Amino acid sequence: MSGGTGNGGGISPSGPESGAEGPIRTILVDDHPLVLEGVQSCLDGLDGIEIVGTASDGAEAIDLADRLMPDIMLVDVNMPGMNGLDATEILRERHPEMKFLILSMHDSREYVETALEYGASGYVLKDGPTAEIAAAIRAVHAGGVYFSARVSHYLRHDRTRSRSTQTLTTREQSVLLLVAKGRSNKEIARELDISIRTVETHRKNIKRKIGHSSTAGLTRYAIESGILSL
Amino acid sequence: MSGGTGNGGGISPSGPESGAEGPIRTILVDDHPLVLEGVQSCLDGLDGIEIVGTASDGAEAIDLADRLMPDIMLVDVNMPGMNGLDATEILRERHPEMKFLILSMHDSREYVETALEYGASGYVLKDGPTAEIAAAIRAVHAGGVYFSARVSHYLRHDRTRSRSTQTLTTREQSVLLLVAKGRSNKEIARELDISIRTVETHRKNIKRKIGHSSTAGLTRYAIESGILSL
DNA sequence: CCAAACATACCCACTAATGGGTATAAGACA
DNA sequence: TGTCTTATACCCATTAGTGGGTATGTTTGG
Structure with missing residues (x-):
């Protein structure tokens, strides 16, 4: 992948070279x-x-x-x-x-x-x-x-779209990733330095957004959405 | 973490410096x-x-x-x-x-x-x-x-465990598939017309063979091994 | 016959997770 | 100011799952 301006790789409109005085x-x-x-x-x-x-x-x-x-x-x-x-x-x-x-x-x-x-x-x-x-x-x-x-x-997609209810927050994604890695709620709480009650609440919120509450479902979703790679 | 021999970081028994002639x-x-x-x-x-x-x-x-x-x-x-x-x-x-x-x-x-x-x-x-x-x-x-x-x-764990015990039986694969689909043990028991105790035992046997006991781990394994496709 | 593999099932003790909620604080925005 | 979102945290009741085992019956192959 040669990357760079206009080469299929990146998206980068050509524009004037601005501020080219120094590195x-x-x-x-x-x-x-x-x-x-x-x-x-x-x-x-x-x-x-x-x-x-x-x-x-x-x-x-x-x-x-x-x-x-x-x-x-x-x-x-x-x-x-x-x-x-x-x-x-x-x-x-x-x-x-x-x-x-x-x-x-x-x-x-x-x-x-x-x-x-x-x-x-x-x-x-x-x-x-x-x-x-x-x-x-x-x-x-x-x-x-x-x-x-x-x-x-x-x-x-429209880049001005506001965060939809289907989009997991950064924190939710962090929790989901650890769930999919097999961590218990207790371990997740320890790793993120929060209460286990907070972990449970994040899981409930995740469930509301993506429809799965089972750990298997969460794991599948994490893999499907790319949050976890096999 | 300074790492290295015996420093809490890694586990590395000190042994003779073998083959130290070249890099x-x-x-x-x-x-x-x-x-x-x-x-x-x-x-x-x-x-x-x-x-x-x-x-x-x-x-x-x-x-x-x-x-x-x-x-x-x-x-x-x-x-x-x-x-x-x-x-x-x-x-x-x-x-x-x-x-x-x-x-x-x-x-x-x-x-x-x-x-x-x-x-x-x-x-x-x-x-x-x-x-x-x-x-x-x-x-x-x-x-x-x-x-x-x-x-x-x-x-x-015992590090000499051979991989030959890794092969799941047909029944174990059936159980694993349903676990990965998000079914509870109770639901799996009903679907396969067996006791929930049997489901639990199958899970234990699966754990012994593939090393995962968490539902997330089982789900990942099911996907990785092709038992479940996303 | 014996051993191994497989399927089934149980006991016990304990921890983990889910579903129903409630609440507060902070920040952003109209 | 009011509303919404996010992150945090709690309560309660209940169900679910794990890890330690034990056991029996059936089938297959040596």
Whole structure:
């Protein structure tokens, strides 16, 4: 997948090269050290892109972005503590000129749509070619949007659609993922640092939205919707 | 997590340093270019470990390993085409001196146990500190085993369990299908005209054979093995 | 005949999960 | 201000499921 502007891969309107005086200052946010290493390795030495910092959760990302004022934040979604989307939303309000690119392994509609709703200008899958990340950074920096090919078809829908009752919230998706992984409510509560009663309530809310309450049904839904990959 | 021998992190019995004449020749197998980059970046320049090749699926891994005869294969599990475990099993039979280390984002018991059954000598989680990978490679090369802390507690089970007990009987498959469809044990008993106690016993037997007892795990297995199609 | 596999079924003790609700706090928006 | 959404948390009653076992009957193959 060659990726890049107009090449079937990403969606990225060609626009004027804006702010091309210096490198694109980029902050990486991911709780997986391997991914941080991988991205840094890919972007090292590339003309025009400079990694100015890395963070491993949302709160750290916010601190760093406030201080360093990057052009682009390359943000993972699921992280312990504050997740990437919440951090995106907060930073987007504080710094409207800052651009946010989601780097995720999740290719489901829900993840993509939620990212859009939180103000991301792009969504790149982790399992794509490494060159795609640079292309996405450049496209978003140039004022465009960038979506990996495998998720770009989700964009046929009206992008201003409000969160429908069928869309699981970020938290609900987190709970659903752990359910589908076989965790008990008790374990989920411990992992997310909430009460087991809260887990049960999230399950009820999930049931209301997708119609399944059995663990088998939830598991199937998680797989079907891409929240969990086999 | 400093990782390494006996440091609470991994489990790795100290043994004699075997074959220490040259670097530990390692092949990386992962369909995520970012992960390959990240691992290579971590291991580059490290004394004693040499990456001699990379592959992005099981078949490619087998070709490469047959040609290059590495000491260690660092293998992801879920990949398109032939998965990492099947490749591990095949290579382990062909080259008994070769060691296999699973690099995975999955921290569930099922994944760890299955990896053991396929002959892996270690299991490292992708979200751990990058230094852990080198530690794991060294431990396994030295004749030991290495498991990331978060999965090491799964090792209480008998590791010599053979895969031949894995085949489900017809009845067990019937029960499994209905479990995966979301039926309660009571409903399954009614549908199959048996006692609920019998259903429970079948579930126990299924658990013994495939290692899952949670409904989510059973559901996933049913989908993976084709008993239920989405 | 004996052993193994399979299907069936039971006991016990305990934990887990579901369905019916209720409630509060915070944030966003009209 | 009022409403909606989200996240959190609780109560109650009940059913469901798990892990430790034990056992019997039937069939098949050596």
